[in-house]
Amino acid sequence: MREKFNNLFIGRQGMDEFSKFLFWAGCAHIALSCLVSSFVGFLSSLFMFLGSFMLILSFARAFSRKLQQREMENAVYLQYLDKKRRERAAAKDRRSQRKDFVFFKCPGCNQYLRVPRGKGKIHINCRCGYTMYRKT
Ligand SMILES: [Zn+2]
Structure with a gap:
């Protein structure tokens, strides 16, 4: 069996x-x-x-x-x-890492970009060439 x-x-x-x-x-x-x-x-x-x-x-x-x-x-x-x-x-x-950095998702390539916190409004350049203006 x-x-x-x-x-x-x-x-x-x-x-x-x-x-x-x-x-x-x-x-x-x-x-x-x-x-x-x-x-x-x-x-x-x-x-x-x-x-x-x-x-x-x-x-x-x-x-x-x-x-x-x-x-x-x-x-x-x-x-x-x-x-x-x-x-x-x-x-x-x-x-x-959220305490020290802010993360933005690039609309161009969907990659996450890490920016230090508390820098005010800044331009963020992605490697793909996309630029965004965000508050940190
Ligand atoms: Zn990008």
Whole structure:
């Protein structure tokens, strides 16, 4: 019996990070659907539909034999997670320097510019060539 179960997964993707995420997100949506069912019927069925879809997708990915495609999807997911992690770390870093510096987001290139606090109204030049006039 155990051997049969193990043979089932030979040549298949199995549960990777993206499938695990889909599985738990699907469970969360179904749980949420049960919670809101007494308030809004439409919202409940929407959550139930989304949750079921995620669960089905999660298992479809786990049993898929198209390993290359599933690995690419997983890599995109991991890349996205990594980007979010770096953004959170940068935001935390900016918060820790908030006492001495003011941060402005450049409208030209979306980069954060760090300016010392308490310098009055100044022109801030970005590397991309954009100039702004801000109070610090
Ligand atoms: Zn810029």
